[in-house]
Amino acid sequence: MTTEQARTPALPTTTKATSRPAWVTDELVARWCGWVRRDPTREGEPVTALAPYDLSPTASVPSCVPEDVSAAAAGARAAQRDWASTSFARRGEIVLAFHDLLLARQEQVLDLIQWETGKARYHAWQEVAQVATIARHYARRARRYLTPKRVRGMVPGLTKVREVRVPKGVVGVISPWNYPLYLGVGDVLPALLAGNAVVSKADSQTPLTLLWTRALLAEAGLPDDLWQVVTGSGSVVGTALIDAVDFVCFTGSTATGRTVAERAARRLVGVSLELGGKNPLIVRADADIAAAAAGTAVAAFANTGQMCIHVERVYVHQKVYDAFRDELVRVARSLRVGQTYDYDADIGSLVSSAQLAAVEAHVADAVGHGATVLAGGRARPDIGPLCYEPTVLDGVTPEMAVCAEETFGPVISLYSYEGDPVSLANQGTYGLSASVWSRDTREAERMAGRIRAGSVNINDGAAAAAGSVEAGMGGMGDSGLGRRHGVEGILKYTESQTIAIQRLMPLGPPPASSAESFVRSTNRQLTLLRRLGMR
Incomplete structure (x- = not known):
């Protein structure tokens, strides 16, 4: 445990749920299994x-x-x-x-x-x-x-x-x-x-x-x-x-x-x-810091970080890095981790022991190579066997597994930038989702067009694009092929099927015309169509 972890107060928790829903009877399960x-x-x-x-x-x-x-x-x-x-x-x-x-x-x-x-x-x-x-x-x-x-x-x-x-x-x-x-x-x-x-x-x-x-x-x-x-x-x-x-x-x-x-x-x-995805989020110098930190926490920790479009890399302009970092840490530490069949918990459990082990391995490797845990960074067996705190890392470097590999858990890494962050966002082979936070939405939209990702959210972490079901959702590069929605x-x-009906006369030379005269006539027509601007 790092010194920072030792100073971190325990997260708020909720009442533990340990049994299957009472209404789920063996008879119901058998009926569903009939399908x-x-x-x-x-x-x-x-x-x-x-x-x-x-x-x-x-x-x-x-x-x-x-x-x-x-x-x-x-x-x-x-x-x-x-x-x-x-x-x-x-x-x-x-x-x-x-x-x-x-x-x-x-x-x-x-x-x-x-x-x-x-x-x-x-x-x-x-x-x-x-x-x-x-x-x-x-x-x-x-x-x-x-x-x-x-x-x-x-x-x-x-x-x-x-x-x-x-x-x-x-x-x-x-x-x-x-x-x-x-x-x-x-x-x-x-x-x-x-x-x-x-x-x-x-x-x-x-x-x-x-x-x-x-x-x-x-x-x-x-x-x-x-x-x-x-x-x-x-x-x-x-x-x-x-x-x-x-x-x-x-x-x-x-x-x-x-x-x-x-x-x-x-x-x-x-x-x-x-x-898969290793999705980036960019905080520009003109961003609303409180809104950006709250949105980052949602995009990173929703579904306990177990979603393909969740944010794992956060690039923050150096002018606002300290303010954003402190606000994000505050938000992360305020999230309620729990196991309840009601709405009291903000963050639930990981899905399996294997998933927990993968998250722990990424964090341990990062800390072992010099990263700092700003919030979270530990399992919470006192809440549930697979619970893990929302975790914010600083000082992540390329040799750490968490830098480029998908974690698929409640872990994000912060990076400070000074110049153009798009090249940073485009690092790696994934291209599923991205996010840009800025008060200048016109400039953010221009930046979005240069980011290699199937969806780019402006002043939202991930949900705005995913929830807009009239627009396609999918990835570029190693993040996949095709789109859902829209x-x-x-x-x-x-399948596209073409049905063509030929009327009055067949295509090609008419019976009374030679192929050569038909070609000359058709060439004149093609030239005329070109001059008339027709296809």
Whole structure:
């Protein structure tokens, strides 16, 4: 422990929650598990996760084998044929009914999310709000996004051309544990509204949240076979899923994303990948220091730092470095770490012992190489077995693992800068999200255009862009391919098909004309079109 840590007062805490939600009965779990697509005659090793709050088992979920995945894809493919001919209006009705049920029963899924992930309840609620927003957005906009477009034909007046969007067929969704509702369902809804069937691989840490949601969509009117759920290890079930579907939507680590892309490429199957990030935040000299510090804390410590878009690198102009540092430390030390099924805790638990070990290793390595812990820097087993304090590091240098590697925990590093910070923000191979704080928003916007990141937030840490579901969200470089949200978030689940109708006369030389005269005539037309400024 450093001298600074020894002076750090204990963080405020909240009452500990150590048991599973009382309303979650074995009967309910069995009912949810009925949505797992598997051969019931086969005995297999069940999937059992550990609850982060007390490391006790949550509930056992049956696991699948590759044959189950193949059967799920076949069942989904059969159901998709009818679904593709279902009207947009009917698809939208089902998704809006799901929207209403989700809001009405959110207390249940909030409990499940917390039980399986250990996150604070407010951060669980953010998933509900985001999924509801996505459901409403695409239910209202899917028809407009997918409306056929008239385009100019080869010979105006004689060639009529339409570009239409047709479903991919069966979409495979592989989602992670850190946002089991938002990432598990937010990508499924536009795929369904585009006319596809879906096969989802539930993450082994958080299968109950996904299965609860699958049951809710069935209640809203979604056909039973249209959205299939499989469970089990990524190396077995995930691999089989990639081999069985027509498009893959994956969210997870960059290393695994490369493997997914390579396997899909062998079948010439498209992929959408949201991967890792080492996201920068810039505090300009003219920033509102109090607002920037509060926003930085939210962007760094929300979801206990376990989100791909959270901030890990903070570059502060040297003129305001001391003031910003002191205010950020004050905010970090004021955050309440706890484990409760209410809104009393600001920061929840890490999800697993492995995640805690990774965070501890990064901080220990940094301190061992000379970094200073300004706030936090220690586990809190007195609160919960996987709790870790919001941590602010100073004096981080390139040889420290925390400098360039993704920590995925409640840890940020502060750096002072004097010149142009964009080159600092662009260091490394990631390019997912970034943030700029400045009173001069016009200058900040110009700076944003030079930052290599899929999203840049001005005077906000990460949520403004991610929550704007009409705008695409995704990464550059090692942070992935494709976008969720917006028009691209639904078009990616479709193929573009061109339908051309030739009228009155065929293309090419007419029967009474030679090829040579046709070429001369066409050349004159091309020259005229060029002079008239026509395409």
